Amino acid sequence: MSETTPRPAPSAGSGHGPATGPRRVLGLLVAVALVAGGVAYTVEQREQDARARAAATQVTTPAPPPPKSTKQTRAAAAIAARRVAIDTILIRRAQAVQAGNEALFLTDVDPANKQLRAEQKILFANLVEIGFSEIGFSQAEERFNPAVLQAHGSTTYLVRILMRYQIPAVDFTPVTTELGYTFVARGGRWLLTADDELDEDLGPGAHREAWDLGRIEVQRGPRVLVVVEKGDTRRGRAIVRETTEGLEQVLAYWPRKWTGSVFVIALDETEVRDARFADEDIESAASTGTTFSSLPGQDTADGTVAGGYVVINPNERDRVDEILLSHELTHVATADLGGYEPLWLAEGVAEYVSWSGIEAIGGGSEVAKWEQEVIDDAVPQMTSLPSDAGFYQNSADVYGVSWLAVRYLAQRIGLAKVEELYADMAMNGIDQAARDRILLSRTGLTEATLWTSLTTYEPQR
């Protein structure tokens, strides 16, 4: 999970909800576009009619100068017409993906921009390969950038775009990601002429989804989708096998009945979504980043967490095994609960599942030894449970201590009750007061007394 609430980059979960058919959503978009166009037309028409009537009754007097508002009305009409035109293009692009029609996808891409057209062909092939059950694009707000305006001329329209999609079995509910598109009007029509000029102003990981970064290949297992570079088939299949085993461990050692599929991205890229492995401070082999059904700031400040995708550090692609993946997959299999749980609980539970896998293959003494090291070495260096703030920058063994806290709770109240505690925290732990209330009511402990318990904890062996 990662650092913000709800969860940022290095670890997170998955989602659920009623599936809305792609066709139905497309239908709604078309309807909205038609209504918007209709309104614009009607207003303009009404005004013209009124002027025509006025002119007809004023045959003998010179026509008055046009009302001051005419210019503004024309501008508003132009904006409305542009909105309809761009909506139509966006709908066409989504339909092209659904129909597997590359020519249709490229229809509105600037013929003069050869590089963009080449990139869009790759994007199209990737989108088709993912196999979305739903995909749609809509206009958010216009953005203004003098450099972009200067580069493309007076018709430049830079707009933030929301891409809403659903990967079957992976996304329990449609999720949203954002993009920035630059359109220009040329020869009486609108053309997409750039897709990266707003990237720096978008949220973390925007326009760096698995399909945005080069030609990909998807390898599939019954509950696993792995994305690798095109042609990296062997590695893709190996990661499918390790992920499948990792998922079996999560289902064996964590009581929640999670029914989803996992999406694992293993590209030769240090920055995919909000995973930033190029950062020297981040040594993790993989991270789980959140998906949102509603982005932060879209409807609420926090957004609505839908689930999580795993991203593997490019340098670790040959070393990931089911033990490491079971940690990340625990985040995935809990992410759709809401993402408000404290990080010590999220990371502690992920470590708990991972170490349970080691215990099960005869590593019991290794686990006991490690637990004792955490008690003897890590706990004395800290004065409280690790807080969310700075968790991933903390040089102390915050993972070990978090794991110990979950081991302690499992021994005290049983694993089933720890799972219930987790679910309650993830759904309702929106601030410290709520977290304190939930922890106290479900365990009889506060974070302070839980910490004190860890300092005197003697595991039963």
Ligand SMILES: [Zn+2]
């Ligand atoms: Zn984690």
